[in-house]
Amino acid sequence: MSTSGFVLLDKIAGETSFKALFPLKRVFSTKRVGHAGTLDLRASGLIVAATGRCTRLLPFIEAKDKCYSFRLHLGYETDTLEWDGEVVEQGEAKDISREALEAVLPQFVGDIEQVPPKYCAVKINGVRASDLMERGRNIELKPRGIHIGELKVVGVGESTEGCSGKEFATFDLVCECSKGTYIRALGRDIGRALGTYACVSQIRRHRIGNVTLDKAVRGEDLTRENLLPVDAVLDFPVVRLTPEQMTSIRQGNWLPWKERVEGVGPEGHVFAANVAGEVLSLCQYEPGRIKPKFYLGEDE
Numbered sequence: 001m002s003t004s005g006f007v008l009l010d011k012i013a014g015e016t017s018f019k020a021l022f023p024l025k026r027v028f029s030t031k032r033v034g035h036a037g038t039l040d041l042r043a044s045g046l047i048v049a050a051t052g053r054c055t056r057l058l059p060f061i062e063a064k065d066k067c068y069s070f071r072l073h074l075g076y077e078t079d080t081l082e083w084d085g086e087v088v089e090q091g092e093a094k095d096i097s098r099e100a101l102e103a104v105l106p107q108f109v110g111d112i113e114q115v116p117p118k119y120c121a122v123k124i125n126g127v128r129a130s131d132l133m134e135r136g137r138n139i140e141l142k143p144r145g146i147h148i149g150e151l152k153v154v155g156v157g158e159s160t161e162g163c164s165g166k167e168f169a170t171f172d173l174v175c176e177c178s179k180g181t182y183i184r185a186l187g188r189d190i191g192r193a194l195g196t197y198a199c200v201s202q203i204r205r206h207r208i209g210n211v212t213l214d215k216a217v218r219g220e221d222l223t224r225e226n227l228l229p230v231d232a233v234l235d236f237p238v239v240r241l242t243p244e245q246m247t248s249i250r251q252g253n254w255l256p257w258k259e260r261v262e263g264v265g266p267e268g269h270v271f272a273a274n275v276a277g278e279v280l281s282l283c284q285y286e287p288g289r290i291k292p293k294f295y296l297g298e299d300e
Helices: 019-028 052-062 098-108 129-134 183-193 243-250
Strands: 005-011 033-036 044-051 066-074 076-078 087-090 110-114 144-156 169-177 198-208 238-240 255-257 269-273 279-286 288-295
Touching: 005 019, 005 052, 019 033, 019 044, 033 052, 044 052, 052 288, 066 183, 098 144, 098 169, 098 183, 110 183, 169 183, 183 198, 238 279, 243 255, 243 269, 243 279, 243 288, 269 288
Parallel strands: 044 198, 076 198, 238 269
Antiparallel strands: 005 044, 033 044, 066 169, 066 198, 076 087, 110 144, 144 169, 255 288, 269 279, 279 288
């Protein structure tokens, strides 16, 4: 049985994304594991992990849009922009309604600029911003372009246990966004747009691309049956090859291909499968030929 493929994990809050991969190493007896899209320590939800040669496909997963739910605490801001961080700003009491919140949300939808949180994995001269903050360094991060597809209020929230500041209003929101979006920074900016301060809690990722959390498994429940083939996670078109054609692709040769391949994206990526439908290579389709990028099958 192949030990190369994708696994959908439901990370628990309080566990690092790196530690969430430990069950894969144990179940599949391999050190070659990886994941797409790191979740904050206190965040939970979907992680797409990979084993074996399929780890080379993770950048294609990471580039996908994502969906998060989170709780917004209005009234104070912390150093980490999380509800239990060290309070750096405490606003004066202010009555903030759901209608007032919904009125400012449109300014955060579409292509916007966002300054990442100071406690994050962004590197400054090769060093993580969070590491520099822990060393007592004063840093400034540059704004980055992101895209918010949808941002909506889904309910009035309750206070999360452990709030380190005084909150004046709490709401639950859902955000559809691009790679590189920080929900903690989004919460900070929403608070400032309302004339106060804000931080967040209960960040949970529900979707990456077309993959949803309801199909994910907790690490302690992981078995070999949870390993998914690559075409169950990435929606590149699949072309089936004869054994001779697959051998040629594996050897790094391109194939003449006269048939039209439907559903090819602008980058031309397609999966090459054997006659049984098992995907064994990522290729690039050009009118008239298919070129191999890298082999995904097991060694013979």
